[in-house]
Structures are given as structure tokens and as C-alpha cells.
Amino acid sequence: MTMRHTDVVASALEQIRANKLRSFFTLLGIIVSVTFLVAVVAIIQGMNAYVRENLASAVIGSNAFQVRRFPIQVGLIDDEIFRRYARRPKITPSDARAVRAAIPDAQAVSLQSGWPTPTSDVVWREREQDDIPVFGVTADYQVVQDYKFSGGRPLSDLDVREKRPVAIVGADVADKLFEGVDPVGKDMRIGGSLFTVVGVVAKKGRVLGQSFDAFVMIPITQFEMMYGRRSTNTISVKMREAKDVAGAMQRAEEAMRIAHRLRPSQENDFSVETADALIAFWEQLTKVLFSVIPAVVAIGVVVGGIVIMNIMLMAVTERTREIGIRKAVGATARDIQKQFLAESIALAAMGGMIGVAVGWLFAMGIAAISPLPARVTLWSILLAVGLGAGVGVLFGVYPASRAAKLDPITALRAE
Amino acid sequence: MRNTDEYPISTTEEREAVVATAGAAPEEDWVIVTRGLKREYDMGGEVVRALRGVDLAIRRNEYVAIMGPSGSGKSTLMNLIGCLDTPNDGEYWLNGQLVSAMSDDQLARVRNKEIGFVFQTFNLLPRATALHNVELPLVYAGVPGEERRRRAEEALERVQLGARMLHKPNELSGGQRQRVAIARALVNRPSILLADEPTGNLDSTTSEEIMKVFEELADQGQTVIMVTHEPDIAAHARRVIVLRDGVIASDDKRSAFTQKVGL
Ligand SMILES: Nc1ncnc2c1ncn2[C@@H]1O[C@H](COP(=O)(O)OP(=O)(O)OP(=O)(O)O)[C@@H](O)[C@H]1O
Ligand SMILES: [Mg+2]
Numbered sequence: 184m185t186m187r188h189t190d191v192v193a194s195a196l197e198q199i200r201a202n203k204l205r206s207f208f209t210l211l212g213i214i215v216s217v218t219f220l221v222a223v224v225a226i227i228q229g230m231n232a233y234v235r236e237n238l239a240s241a242v243i244g245s246n247a248f249q250v251r252r253f254p255i256q257v258g259l260i261d262d263e264i265f266r267r268y269a270r271r272p273k274i275t276p277s278d279a280r281a282v283r284a285a286i287p288d289a290q291a292v293s294l295q296s297g298w299p300t301p302t303s304d305v306v307w308r309e310r311e312q313d314d315i316p317v318f319g320v321t322a323d324y325q326v327v328q329d330y331k332f333s334g335g336r337p338l339s340d341l342d343v344r345e346k347r348p349v350a351i352v353g354a355d356v357a358d359k360l361f362e363g364v365d366p367v368g369k370d371m372r373i374g375g376s377l378f379t380v381v382g383v384v385a386k387k388g389r390v391l392g393q394s395f396d397a398f399v400m401i402p403i404t405q406f407e408m409m410y411g412r413r414s415t416n417t418i419s420v421k422m423r424e425a426k427d428v429a430g431a432m433q434r435a436e437e438a439m440r441i442a443h444r445l446r447p448s449q450e451n452d453f454s455v456e457t458a459d460a461l462i463a464f465w466e467q468l469t470k471v472l473f474s475v476i477p478a479v480v481a482i483g484v485v486v487g488g489i490v491i492m493n494i495m496l497m498a499v500t501e502r503t504r505e506i507g508i509r510k511a512v513g514a515t516a517r518d519i520q521k522q523f524l525a526e527s528i529a530l531a532a533m534g535g536m537i538g539v540a541v542g543w544l545f546a547m548g549i550a551a552i553s554p555l556p557a558r559v560t561l562w563s564i565l566l567a568v569g570l571g572a573g574v575g576v577l578f579g580v581y582p583a584s585r586a587a588k589l590d591p592i593t594a595l596r597a598e
Numbered sequence: 599m600r601n602t603d604e605y606p607i608s609t610t611e612e613r614e615a616v617v618a619t620a621g622a623a624p625e626e627d628w629v630i631v632t633r634g635l636k637r638e639y640d641m642g643g644e645v646v647r648a649l650r651g652v653d654l655a656i657r658r659n660e661y662v663a664i665m666g667p668s669g670s671g672k673s674t675l676m677n678l679i680g681c682l683d684t685p686n687d688g689e690y691w692l693n694g695q696l697v698s699a700m701s702d703d704q705l706a707r708v709r710n711k712e713i714g715f716v717f718q719t720f721n722l723l724p725r726a727t728a729l730h731n732v733e734l735p736l737v738y739a740g741v742p743g744e745e746r747r748r749r750a751e752e753a754l755e756r757v758q759l760g761a762r763m764l765h766k767p768n769e770l771s772g773g774q775r776q777r778v779a780i781a782r783a784l785v786n787r788p789s790i791l792l793a794d795e796p797t798g799n800l801d802s803t804t805s806e807e808i809m810k811v812f813e814e815l816a817d818q819g820q821t822v823i824m825v826t827h828e829p830d831i832a833a834h835a836r837r838v839i840v841l842r843d844g845v846i847a848s849d850d851k852r853s854a855f856t857q858k859v860g861l
Contacts, residue, residue, distance in 0.1 A: 190737050511721065513738040514706060515707075591682045591709075595682065
């Protein structure tokens with residue numbers, strides 16, 4: 184002999200419906216925080232998926248790994264460790280030869296200039312393209328990157344060995360600098376030096392808004408004459424099959440230790456990494472974001488909860504007489520408590536759901552108009568709605584118990 | 599007006615006998631028995647003694663009016679009988695059960711099942727329809743939706759409001775509102791119907807209509823207790839109790855009362 188649950192819920196929804204506008208403003212805090220939660224998580228998750236599925240292999244190459252002076256995670260380490268990395272020797276062409284010799288079954292072993300990539304103005308006749316990234320590579324690098332050529336030929340081993348002033352250009356450079364003219368065979372200036380274009384790399388597309396087609400690539404021997412030897416030269420090794428990568432990495436490590444004459448007690452003075460390291464690096468970055476979100480959301484939700492509590496306390500005062508009437512016809516303290524609690528839970532959960540919907544739209548909108556991908560995940564939705572309901576319980580208990588404690592006759596006399 | 603004396607009411611001797619033994623559970627037939635019922639209000643040091651010891655016995659099917667000057671304790675007594683308030687001292691037996699010893703939850707149950715209360719100011723939920731207002735006690739009784747609706751409709755038919763079920767209180771006249779309140783009081787088939795100045799906010803024609811409803815209910819065997827200021831309203835009842843300064847000053851058949859006030 185107490186209220187049925189369906190009636191509890193129905194009465195809560197009726198109250199919310201009867202005060203639509205007020206309910207909406209009550210919910211604003213929750214809506215905004217949940218929207219933020221869902222949208223940001225969707226975008227980060229989208230970017231994670233994107234990095235995992237596209238970017239990592241685009242940068243490192245598929246079935247490939249790198250032998251680097253600095254590990255990929257170099258951006259997130261402290262000064263102490265950084266100083267230790269700084270003492271590592273540069274990666275040299277002879278290192279590349281040693282790795283090549285240790286992995287005869289590799290599809291390609293290349294040496295390329297590392298980060299930061301220098302940029303130069305590129306000029307053909309009276310046309311000019313400013314700040315085009317210039318890469319110095321060995322011929323194998325084009326295999327590692329799976330480059331397809333829409334015209335001409337790739338750079339060759341001979342080009343590298345002979346330090347020939349030849350270049351291949353990305354599709355963007357071909358389109359914009361040569362506009363309709365076939366670039367192959369044309370002479371252009373890269374930072375003042377004359378180069379002959381021998382090939383055009385087919386369009387690769389954009390990743391996170393960054394074009395992968397605006398570059399020129401020259402033999403690393405030429406590159407080092409122009410820009411000096413980079414301290415971040417990197418060896419890339421591409422295997423024919425994914426299953427061969429692990430073994431090849433081990434052989435590369437041994438070859439490098441021998442080349443650098445490391446004693447068994449000494450640590451590696453180089454890093455051997457696959458695309459996984461890039462993914463890990465990215466995930467470490469997003470973890471920082473993920474650790475900030477809860478704090479921001481928590482603040483929003485607590486503020487939202489306090490608003491709900493205030494509104495519910497106001498409702499208790501306003502509806503004292505109603506509570507008196509309900510008690511007079513037989514409502515128990517529990518019934519009243521349940522009704523008010525249901526109301527705040529319904530309010531907060533509704534805020535959560537609206538927030539999910541708005542956050543979803545937001546994420547999709549951002550994905551549509553910007554290069555950022557978005558992926559709405561189930562856990563963020565469940566978390567958002569759960570959070571809403573939790574806030575409803577937490578901040579609804581006090582007003583509800585205040586309502587429940589009212590004495591019937593005093594409540595009835597209230598004006 | 600019919601001659602009240604054709605209705606059997608409890609006699610003074612019977613009532614005195616029931617009230618006499620403190621602590622004894624009264625027989626089934628006595629719906630309400632109070633012994634030495636007291637209610638005091640502490641007004642910042644000064645104690646207002648609203649009820650100073652009321653001995654009251656009401657048998658099933660009686661139709662009783664309570665009168666008395668303003669401040670004599672009529673509403674206080676009604677609120678105690680209606681379990682909206684609890685006494686400071688004394689016994690209150692309702693249907694053979696000691697209400698004055700009950701927990702809050704038990705009191706809520708009694709209010710729900712045993713008592714139908716009609717207020718001077720109607721006390722309807724302003725935003726709810728007449729139907730929903732009448733359903734309210736059934737909601738707290740846990741009656742499922744369909745049965746609830748059927749019973750609420752029946753109760754509204756009983757007070758001739760079948761055509762106004764979906765109106766909200768502010769779309770109804772005072773008399774209609776009071777009839778909604780009566781329907782609500784009756785919907786859970788209470789053992790007593792309590793009314794504190796049910797016609798206090800109504801004009802005399804409407805008051806007569808409401809009194810007709812009470813009359814019919816009493817004829818059907820409903821136990822009714824009604825507080826009123828007006829002798830001609832009290833004259834509808836079959837027994838009239840007069841309170842003065844928180845105690846019962848007189849308790850008699852209507853005929854005796856009407857003779858006294860010269861109706
Ligand atoms: N909540 C309260 N706090 C303090 N005193 C109260 C309270 N309720 C009633 N009283 C006092 O108790 C006494 C009896 O009041 P009660 O309301 O029962 O009178 P009544 O007979 O119903 O009067 P009326 O005919 O004016 O309605 C009065 O003196 C009143 O002032
Ligand atoms: Mg009164």
C-alpha cells in the first residue's frame with residue numbers, strides 16, 4: 184500500500200512538463216557539461232581512431248619501422264631524459280648500410296632527413312611557392328612510403344650516390360607551381376639552387392587538415408649539401424609482411440649496437456620503433472586531455488547539481504500546501520520523498536540526455552565543417568546519463584527529505 | 599426537514615459507558631472514541647490549551663455536527679480525528695484501534711483508508727483535473743490506473759459531477775469544487791467522512807446543495823462528522839455537539855438542539 188513506481192515517474196514527468204521553461208533553465212548546467220563531455224570525447228576518440236587507422240601508417244609506412252636517434256615520444260619527456268637523448272650520436276649513412284646488411288630480406292631500407300623539416304621557397308619561371316617542406320631521402324624511402332607516381336620516375340640510387348640535383352614533387356606543388364604544364368624535365372629553384380624535376384608523386388590527400396602533397400623531395404646527399412646533416416636523420420625499414428617486422432627490428436637493433444660499438448652493459452643509443460610508438464605517443468597526449476575533461480565536467484555537473492537542489496528546495500517551499508494535501512489523503516513520508524527524488528533524478532537524467540543529443544550534434548557538426556574526425560562512443564553516453572542521474576540523486580535527496588518531513592497540518596496551513 | 603428522532607443515535611448513557619474505562623478497546627460499533635484528548639500549543643512560553651480533555655464517542659452511521667464559538671477547538675479536534683495532527687495527551691480509538699499510539703506511516707495509512715476529509719478551502723491540487731484530484735488517494739493506495747480511474751469516475755458521478763471530470767479546479771464553481779473534494783474524500787470508501795466548515799466558503803443555495811449530498815451519504819450509512827458555525831447547517835445533522843473552551847459543552851439529538859436555538 185504505497186505508490187506504484189509508474190505513478191511516481193508519471194508524476195515527476197508531469198511536474199517537469201508543467202514547468203517546462205524553469206525545468207530547462209534548471210538543466211542548463213547539466214546540459215552544458217554533458218554536451219562538452221560528449222563532444223570532446225567524440226572528437227578525441229575520432230582523432231584516436233584516425234591516428235590509429237590512417238596517420239600512423241601514413242607517417243611511418245605500413246609493415247615498417249624506424250631506427251631513430253630520438254624516440255617518437257620525445258615531446259613528452261622531461262629535461263633530464265632529454266639531455267641523455269641529446270648525447271646520442273646522429274644516425275649516419277653507414278648505420279643505414281649496417282641495417283641494410285643485417286636485414287637482407289627487407290623490401291626497402293632508407294635514410295631520410297628528420298624532424299624538423301626545413302622549408303624553402305620553390306620557383307619555376309615567374310611562379311613561386313613559399314615555404315615548401317624539403318625532404319632529403321635515399322631512393323628506398325619512396326618504397327617505404329608506397330609512393331605512386333603520376334608522372335616521371337622516382338629518385339634512383341644513382342641520383343643519391345652521384346648527388347644529382349634532381350627532385351620529385353608532391354601533387355600540390357605540381358598543380359600549383361606548374362599549373363597544367365607537365366613538371367617532368369623542368370628546371371626549378373629550391374631555395375636558390377637549380378633542380379630538375381624527374382617525377383610527380385600521386386595525390387595522397389590530407390590528414391587532419393595537413394596536406395601530404397605539398398613537398399619536394401631530393402637526394403639526401405644533395406640535401407646535406409644545402410642544409411647540412413640533420414641531427415635527426417632516421418632509418419626506415421619496410422618488410423614485405425607484417426609478421427617479419429618483429430624479427431627485423433631485433434636484427435636492426437643488433438646491427439646498430441655493433442655499428443655503434445656498444446658493450447653489453449651499455450644501453451642503446453638509438454630507438455627502434457614502429458607506428459605503434461606513434462599511436463602510443465598520441466594516446467599519451469590524449470590521456471592528458473582525458474584527465475582534464477573529468478575535472479571540467481565535474482565542476483559543471485556540481486554547479487548543475489546545486490542549481491537543481493536550489494530549484495527543488497524552492498519547489499518544496501512553493502508546493503508545501505500540495506505536499507500537505509497529498510499527505511492528508513494518505514501519502515507517506517516515503518511517497519513524498521520518492522516523488523521529489525524522482526523529479527530531480529528525472530530532471531538531471533533529462534539534462535544528461537539532452538546534453539548527449541546536443542553533444543552528438545556538436546561533434547558531428549565539427550566533423551562536418553573541420554578536418555577533425557568525431558566518433559561518439561557508447562561509454563561517454565552511458566557516463567553522461569549516469570552522471571545526470573547520479574547528480575539527481577545526490578542533490579535531490581536533501582530537498583526530497585525536507586519535503587517528506589513536513590507535518591501534514593502545518594503543510595496544509597501554508598500559504 | 600425530516601424528524602431526526604426517527605434516526606437511532608447513541609444515547610448519553612451508552613456514550614458515557616464507552617468513554618468511562620480508560621485504556622479499554624471499544625467495541626467494533628464505535629467508530630470514534632476519545633478519552634481525555636488534549637492538544638496544547640506552545641506559543642513562546644505561553645501555552646494555548648486548544649483542547650482540554652475531550653471525551654467523545656461516535657457510533658457507526660451517526661451524522662454529527664460540531665458547533666461552538668470561534669477558537670473553541672473545533673478544527674483542532676477535527677484535525678486530531680482526521681489524523682492530520684497528534685494529541686499531547688489522551689486516547690483516540692478509531693475502529694477499535696489506538697490511533698494515538700501509531701507511527702507516522704500507520705497514520706498515513708489511516709488517513710488514506712479510513713478517513714475522508716473535506717476542508718473549508720477545498721484543498722484541491724490546482725493543476726490537476728477533477729478526476730486526477732479524486733484519484734489521488736487511490737494513487738497512494740497503490741491502486742492500478744484503470745481501476746483507479748473507474749472508481750474516481752464513480753465517485754464523481756455520486757456527487758453529480760460526471761460531466762466535469764476533466765475540468766481543473768479554477769474552471770469549476772465553489773460548490774462544484776467542494777463536490778470534487780467530497781468525491782475525493784469518498785473514493786477510498788472511508789469509515790468516516792470529516793468536514794471542517796464545508797460550506798464556510800459557499801453561498802446559502804450552494805450550501806444547501808452540499809448539505810443534500812451529505813444527507814444522502816448519511817442515509818446510505820456513511821458516518822459523517824461536520825464542523826459548522828451556522829445553526830441551520832448543523833440542523834441537518836442528527837446529533838449536535840457544542841464545544842466551548844476546548845471541552846464538550848453539550849452533546850444531544852438534533853431535536854433538542856433545534857429547540858434550544860429556536861429553529
Ligand atoms: N497552530 C496553532 N498554533 C497555535 N495556536 C493554535 C494553532 N491552531 C489553533 N490554535 C489555537 O487553538 C485554539 C483553537 O483553535 P481552533 O482552530 O481549533 O478553533 P476553531 O474552533 O476551529 O475556531 P474557528 O471557528 O475560528 O475555526 C485557538 O485559540 C487557536 O488560536
Ligand atoms: Mg476552525
